[in-house]
Amino acid sequence: MHHPLWIMSLVFALLTTAVPAQGGQKTQSLLRVKVGKNTYEGKAVASDKRQFWLMSTDGELNALSFGEVGSFKKISPRFKSDSLVQVRDDLKRRYGRKYEVAANGHYVVCGPRGRAREYAKLFEGIYNRFYSYFRVRRLKVTQPEFPLVALVFPDHASFARYAAGDGVRAVRGLMGYYHHHTNRVALFDPGDSVAAIDAGYDYQLPAWTGFPREQQSFSGFTGAIAASTGSSESGLRDTMIHEATHQIAFNTGLHSRIGENPKWIVEGLATVYEAPGIRDGGSHTKTADQINRDRFVWFMNYAQTRRPKGALRNFVAGDNAFNASLLDGYSHAWALSFYLIQTRSSAYARFLNAVAHRDPLKPYGAAERLKDFEGAFGKNLAVLDAQFLRYMKKLAASMEQR
Known part of the structure; x- marks a missing residue:
């Protein structure tokens, strides 16, 4: 068995001596690591004194303890991610004839026979619109290193069995999730028409006084980020878009796939992009057309009836708001993210970049989160909060006049 200190030294050397390849990205060695009965292959992407993170050629992440490593070997001087064809063929071998596997652009989708191609087309459409929207707003968006994989199971039982392998409990109402360690989206197909999934919304907003109709509450779990919805076509569509x-x-x-990510940033970005006017900006250029209807209605009720004084500081400093009331947290995340994107897009882009590129293995406590937020948007959070609420009220007034 190799001594942990020797392995730590080698991992650190591999991380710091990687050389730039074409396109400016650093190349790293392909390693083979044995931990107990398990063998892992990949590149070391981060380490501290206790563990290191190994990223496999298909994009899966594993945190490995130095003290548990049985053997450690460099098997190639250059790490190379799997191609779309390799990922497609691997899924075909793994899931067999019951499923169909289709590739489109950046996506490989494994789904029920006769439906995977349509799903792949929809996922790639989401990608292309996302990429264009955020590039225009000066967010530093790079090309994915790995093919993006989505697994669409034919029924809830199959989905639940797969989710259990990810340590995810498929509670009632959970139609899908994204796991940032496996790097895969998992969903189940309720049997509705695939063509109907990408249909447009009704853009007429309801009155925002009072609570909106909610299909299900949101639910989250360790190691993955999820949104649960109902079992209708719109529920599947919303889940696909969100995940x-x-x-x-x-x-x-x-975002960084390793370490802590403030939940309001991750969920705020996803809920902003759920709005059909965001995804179809060419025909819906007015701000009022780009709001997330459900999150907006919920936030306005929250802001008027139970949002405490000083809420902005506490909200950006930690994730407790999501524990206290999940829908309040999601709606607050949408509203703040939407406001910053619409009014301070350059600062928001710099802020996201700073958070994504911080040391992922260092704790990200309240003081550090506040420092990063204030560095991007100013230290007077009381003034910023007042401006934020005033903006939302003006948006609500414009909705009432439509």
């Missing part, structure tokens, strides 16, 4: 947005954001440099 694909997470997957794309984590693979294009907007």
Whole structure:
């Protein structure tokens, strides 16, 4: 067995001596690591004194303890990610004849026979619109290093069995999730028409006084980010959009797949992009057309009836708001993210870039989160909060006049 200190030294050397390849990205060695009965292959992407993170050629992440490593070997001087064809063929071998596997652009989708191609087309459409929207707003969006994989199971039982392997409990109402360690989206197909999934919304907003109709409450779990919805076509569509947005954001440099990510940033970005006017900006250029209807209605009720004084400081400093009331947290995340994107897009882009590229293995406590937020948007959070609420009230007034 190799001594942990020797392995730590080698991992550190591999991380710091990687050389730039074409396009400016650093190349790293392909390693083979044995931990107990398990063998892992990939590149070392981060380490501290206790563990290191190994990223496989298909994009999966594993945290390995130095003290548990049985053997450690460099098997190639250059790490190379799997191609779309390799990922497609691997899924075909793994899931067999019951499923169909289709590739489109950046996506490989494994789904029920006769439906995978349509799903792949929809996922790629979400990617292309996402990429264009955030590039225009000066967010530093990079091309994914790995093919993006979505698994669409034919029924809830199959989905639940797969989710259990990810450590995810498929509670009632959960139609899908993105796991940032496996780097895959998992969904189940309720049997509705695939063509109907990408249909447009009704853009007429309801009155925002009072609570909106909610299909289900949101639910989250460790190691993955999820939104649960109902079992209708719109529920599947909303789940696809929400979880694909997470997957794309984590693979294009907007979030880090290792370490702590403030939940309001991750969920705020996803809920902003849920709005049909955001995804179809060419025909819906007015701000009022780009709001997320459900999150907007919920936030206005929250702001008027139970949002405490000083809420902005506490909200950006930690994730407790999501524990206290999940829908309040999601709606607050949408409203703040939408406001910053619409009014301070350059500062928001710099802020996301700074958070995504901080040391992922260092704790990200309240003081550090506030420092980063204030560095981007100013230290007077009371003034910023007042401006934020005033903006939302003006938006509500414009909705009432439509």
